[in-house]
Each structure stands twice: as structure tokens, then as C-alpha cells.
Amino acid sequence: MNTSRSRTTWRPGVVLVVALVSVLAAACSSSGTSGEADDELKIIVPSAPASWDTRQTASQTLAAQLLVNEPLMTYQSDGSVVPNLASSATNPSRTVYEYTLRKGVTFSDGSPLTVDDVKFSYELHSADDSTSYTAAAWSQVDSIEISGTDKIVITLAAPDPQFRYTIAKVGIVSKAYYEKHGDTVGTPDVPQIGTGPYVFDRFAPQSKTTLVANADYRGDPPRFSSITMEVAKDDAARVVALQTGEFDGVVNPPLSQIGSFEDLDGFTGQEASDLAIYRVNFDTEKPPFDDVHVRRAIMHAINRPALVDGVFGGRAALASTLVPEPIMAAAGDPTEVKQAYAALESGLAFDLDAARAELAQSSRPDGFAVEIPVDQGDPSQSLIAQTMGQDLAEIGVTVKVKALDQQGHGNAVYFKHTADGLSVDSWNGGTPDPLNIPKNVLTPGLFGNAARYDNSEVTALLSDYQKLDIEDPTRVPVLMEALSTTATDLPMVPLLTPKVYAFFRDGMALEDFDTFWYMTRWTENLTS
Template structure:
């Protein structure tokens, strides 16, 4: 596949961070220290992914948890809702216009003021066809960003986007003058970046380690509780367990599902869980032979034993997924009864049935069977376990899956960015906002297929005009309008009939921490919150 300008660049670094992220904290009793500020003064964290540069253009979703405590957003996710932060107020005079009032008195770490010009510049980094941002798809509806007053920025959209406030919570604000001075060196280990947050960048080894120190001159009323926050990467299960057992690290967010039981058994460790807006799924690329044959895709779908995968590979720590959106999330929008009815039908369509699978493969262009290599990454060991478990039943109908573990860069490039696989891929796709439309917009929208020049999050390169129209119509409605739910349910049903993906399970988020860390205070969208303060809250 040929690279198309900046699109490959922005795909290359960004969707990697949609993968599972593990996070570890160090508190009192480990390497943390104590003083008059409280019982915990430093927190060390282990994560499976850190961004290659400290730039909001190169980090999204879970990995942004390392940036948003330093490069603060205009809006903060707090207590289950989005609240103004660097924006003092947000007005929405019509569905396609957002007027942002920029908070007065905010300063960057170097003492310079945060201005409306900085806010507009920060948003514009992610807009336009030439943007190199991995978050560009989130800002696809932005038509213009203008400074319309001394402390006012107006964002005009080409079409309504009910998720736009959530979008603003996912990107940090930066200094326009700092970018102008440092150019392409911004975010590197020598230059770092300039923000307004309670923690500022101190040291950085790309993709391996990040240290942040308290900003004692923080503009906000709530001063930083910790002196130091440190993030590091430990790549395999054994090393991760050793780090926890040695008390080098005292907790973990997004615990890999196969390790939940082992980590729960560590002395002094407790684990909290919550529902996740994520799905493990197989992607069947409809543009790649032989998977362009719907009968072969249906055979794969019918031969997938979800219960065996959940029990074995996922350790029972997930629920069967009849589609890509977890049922509780959809029920909150579409209503419990409508969702229950639709999801029951979707579940019936993907029941494990080897006889039906054999019938479908006999009708396909590959009645004698097929063999496909499936790439996995060690960052999420669950992927290999899922493929290995699934392969046992798929082999009974002549579909051979061969696992090949590769490094993160190779995996994300092949699976998400360039779609250069044998046509079958496995991933765990996480939503970037707590909204029922979030995952369908990424996974089913034809605009996100590589074949249409999109972001690549539509891994199956699936394009269906009727599905796209339903998704488009849903964006025109208010966030809490149940009609949005009805449109999304119809889109999910139409899409699943074509089998571009095969949903497996919706995992839970497990958060582990030693005594002294308030792990139950964090949930699936911890990365959009001021999570260090929540962990050590009295």
C-alpha cells in the first residue's frame, strides 16, 4: 500500500495508543516517599505504551493519560461529566457552533499567559487534511477555528457532532510561541513541551520512561499533591510481576486480563474493576482475498467459540460481545428494552455452530479451507491467547490461524495504519469517549477505511452507504436523544450482517493498587481525569 501524504504519519503513531494500557503506581510502602504533604509524595507508574514524542498530535486515548496532567485540556472529565478547565465556559448557540471563553489568569510553566491564540493554535494542530495528528479523525467536522475576542475562540463545524465536548477533553493545550521557537524538536527528549498543568515534564526517554515534577506555581486552586510522577515501560508479564513483587511498583491500571488472578494474589494488593468501553474483535478485511467472500467470513463467525475464549484466554474477566458497543453503554442511550431486543438478535446471529460454519465454507471460494497469519503484539499478551484458543475450533472447518508476535510498531502499522495483513487481524479497540456512538464511528464508518483515505480505524475497510447514512444522521441529534440510539442499533445490525468484524468480548477494566492508593476512584476513562490526585486522595 502506498503512503498518502500526512495520513500515514498520523495513523502510524496514534491508534497504537488504542491498545491495552497497563499502568503502575508507586506509593507509601514501595518507592514512594512521605512528608508533610501527606502519606504519599511520589508515584511511579508502569505502562505498556508511552508516546514517541510529548506532543498531543502523537498521542490519543489511553496513552494521553501521560500528557493531559501536564498539557491541560480546555475541558476535564470529572465525576462522570465534562467540566470547563482552561475554558471558563462553553456555549453552543447552535448545533454547529461552539464558543469557548478562555480562562483568565492561567500561565504556562515559563510564566507566559495562556491566551485565546494558544487555544486556537492547539485545536488547529488537529484539523485539516494536512494535519499530522493522530487525533485528526476526531476533528473531522471542524470547518474553522477563529479567535473572536480577547479571550474567546469560536469553533464552527461542518455538521453537528454530539461528541465535540468530549473531543476537547482529549487534547492538551500548548504554547504557540514554544512551537514557533522549537519547530519539529517539540516533544523530543531534549526540548520536551510547554504546558499549564500541575505537573511539568522533567525527563523523557521516548516510549520508555517519563518523569514529571510538581509545578509549585500552578495557577489552579488545587495544588499538586505529589512531588513526582514517573511512568515507565515493562514489556512482558514476567518482568511486570517481578516489578510488583519487588515493590518497585505498587499498583497497576488496566491490568492484562490473564494477570488479574496473579496480581490479585500479591500481598497487600487490592483490585477494583469497572465496565470498559472496549471490545476484543477479529477484523476480516472485505477488500483482501479470500476474505472478500462473505461465505468465508460467515464461516469464521459461526466457528468462533466465544465462551471458550472468555473462560480460557480472558480468565472469565469479560462478557460476550454481540456487537462492538457494550450493552450497558447502548442501553443508556437507546433504552434498556430496545437494546435488550436488538442485542439478543445480534447475539443469536453469532452463536457458535460448527455445522453452520461448515455449510458456509462449502459455499465459499475456499471450500478446502484457508490459512492466514495473524499478527499480535506482546504489549497485550491476551491477543495471542485469544487467537490460539479460537484456532482450535476454526481448524475443525479448515481455517488455520498462525500466530506471529511482532513489535508494537510493526503491529500497529500493519493492523491499523496500512492494513497490510493476510486479511485477518485481532485487536482490542477502546473507545475514546463515554458515548454509544464512539466505537461505531471508528469501526463502521466508511470514512475511516484506508481505501477511502481515512484514518484506518475501520480495520476491515468496510464501506456501506446505508450504514454511513445512519451514522451521519445520528450525529445531527442531541447527545441524549433516544433516536440516536435507534439509528445506532440499526447501523450495528446492518453492519454485522456483512461480517466485516467478529466481536468476541467486552473486557472489564481492572485497577490494582497497594494499600494507600485509592484504586476504586478510577474507571475506564481515568486517562481524561486528574488521576494522580485521585489515587492519593485522603
């Protein structure tokens, strides 16, 4: 659900969902340079939040949130972050971040932006009892202080190379607005307000959101007069929406549907590698999944290569562990990483005889029945669970698949742990750092830890990695040791890492499209 992905972020269902946007052909022709907004933009998205409260958004939903609630710093496609609501940013040390607030900024209701609003916004996520999807990203924060009338100073308990991305993913909200409306902020009757180029107009929870241009925005006029983001009712509706011309594009369609979109006339696709992983989670606090022999039996009974080919049509790669190999190789020695990943992959072999042998040693040698919850917003999860069920039946494990909406899946798997103990999900990284996914899904107490896994050795290794300088050559070996230990304990089975796609009207493209496009000011990057 990571962002910390994230995160960090949670990407519900697809949960990081990464994609591209498309626009009306008419909008292309005017290109937004005349000082007036283009026509409206309508896109199909994979999911929508239950509320636009800043604590309940992460990953791809930030594509809308950050157009309304601007961050102090904005992410750039080259991996850097640049001042936005901040006029300047400095790092006196590896644990201190100082931001000076831009002057003369107002919220869409006309009230001035102050450092009190910034402090309040950050404390919504950093508080000990915060329910924020990105609370994990704030776990190292020791203090958030105001200095003078225009500076915010954040001190971390320990260095965190990912923290600069955290600032770029958290939009600033109005303290006074929250104090007036409380937990109703972000609901259809109390739309969120911000300082950005757009304001919330209409919102149907988990279904549809419409933004309209903020006529009083301090910067250049917004590119579009309105932006509508809607969740398709089902796979067929996703294709029909483009065929009929009702919508202008689809972002992050299920990989099982890519062939259908490739066959559409008048639309062009873009492809990028995703920092995400599909996985099987074992709730280690619930029998029989507290038994490592049961976990190993299920692992050996999952035909992962068949999932890549059958469910994803080859548009994915086997995941040997939580971090995609190219991400780890970019941070360390590629040869050493390749060897380590080959060793991890060998331990995930599909072997029904080994699966039966493990189950025979377990607390359930005669098998059992289990219900697997999946997020209905991500059809791939259901296909994975159904395919798994066919394999698990061979060793005496009977599977029933239950599709839930985003909130129901979140409660069953992450928050209330009401599921039987076996689940399928997708988790995306909320920052380019290799630590992002492991930190969020292996740290005790974080909601991304669907397995409720708790190994003090792994926790210490993740902490050690975080403290090391980004150029330190020992960083990757430390993280690989944590991942290897986790592989032995097997609180989850890494399945695959997908590619991400988007299809939009011919002639349009998003410059420098990558997995973190939603953190950028993406409406300004659309070209024709």
C-alpha cells in the same frame, strides 16, 4: 487503536486502556496537604507512545499528557466537563462552542498562553491531512476562529453530542515551540511543554516516562514530586515489579494476570466495566477477506465463549456488537435493546459445520494460511489469536501469530495495512456516548476502520444518529439499524468486552473510578 477511544481514540494494544493508579505508603501518610509535593509515584502501565506529540497520544496515555498539556475543559466523573484553561464556556447553539481563555496562564518555559496557541493546538487535529489519533473526533469541525483577544469559537458542520468530550481530551500546546522544533516535539531530545502541574523530565519511546512537578504552576502545588510510568517487559516482570516494592502499582494489567495480582500481599484491586471491545478485523480490500463467505466461515469457527473463560478467566462478557449492551440500554429502551442484542448474538454462533459449509462456498474452499499481527503490549491479543488458530485449523485455515510493537501493529492494521488481512485488536470508546466506537471503526477513511469497510447506508445512519438531540427516543433505533446492517456485512467479528482492573498499595483508592479516569485530574482524586 478510538479515541476517536477516540479513541476518537486509539488505545494501542489494549488500546483504551483504562486503569487506576497507586502511590507509596509514605505518600499516603502526608496526603499532599502540607503545600509540599509527596514522594515520587511509580506505576506500571500497559503502553507508552512513540512520541508525546499531542497527535500521537490517546486513551490511557492521556493520564500523563493532560498533566502537562492541560485542556480548556476537564472531564468530571459524573460525565460533565468544567472550565480549566477556559474561564467560561457557552453553547449559543448545538453547533457553536465558545470558550473564553483564562488570564495570566504561562507555559513551563515562561511564555504566555494565548488564543493563538489554542487555535494552533486544535488545528493539529482538525486539519484535512492530520495524522492525529483523534482526528475522527474533529471531523465535524467547520471552522475554528479567534474572537477578540481571549475567545475561541468552534463551529461544527452538524451537531455532535460527543464534541464536549473532545475538548476535554485535547491538551493545549505552544505554537511557538512547535514552529521552532517541528516534528521533533515530543521526542526525548525535545520534550513537550505545557501549562500543567507537571513537566516532562525523561522519556524512552514506548517504554518509560517521568514527569516532575512544575514549580511555577499557577494552582495548588502538585501532589507528587515525580511520576514515573513504565511499560513492563513481560508478564513476569509486571508481577515482580510489585513484589519487590520497586513499583507502587499496576494499571490495567492483562486480564489473564488478574489472579496473580489478587494473590499479592499488600495490594488491593479495583474493578470497573470498560467501554471497549476485542474484535477480529477482516481487511475487506484484501483477498480472501473480500469474500463474505470466508468471513462467515471464520466467524463461525471462533469459539467466543471459550475466549471469555479461557483467555479472560470469566472477567469479560460476550460482545454481540460494537457497543456494550449496558451502554446502549442506558441510552434507550432496555427491553428493546435486550431483544436486539439477543438477535445479534444468535448470528455469531460457534458452529464448525456451518463454518465448513461457508468456506466450501468461498473463493478458498480448500483453506489457506494467514499471519495475524498482535500488539505485544497486550498479551490477551496473542492468546486470542492462538486460541482462534486452534479452532480455524479445524476448517483448514492455518494461523501464524506475529507480535509487533505498538507502532508496528498500528502500521500493519490501521495505517499502512501491511498485514495479510486478518487481525485482532482491542478498541476502547473515548466518550460515554454509544456512537463513539461505531463512528470510529465503521466510517470510511478513519484509521480505526481496520476493515476498510464502506457501506453508504451505515455511514448515513451514523450521521443521522449524530444529528439527533440526546433526548430524542429515535436515536438508539437508528444506531441499532446501523449495527444490524454491519452484522450482515461482517467486516469484523465482535468478541468480548472486558472489565478493567488496577492494583495498588493497601489503603489507597481513586475516587469515582471509572473507564474515563484518565481524562480527570486524577492525581487530585487519590485518597488514603
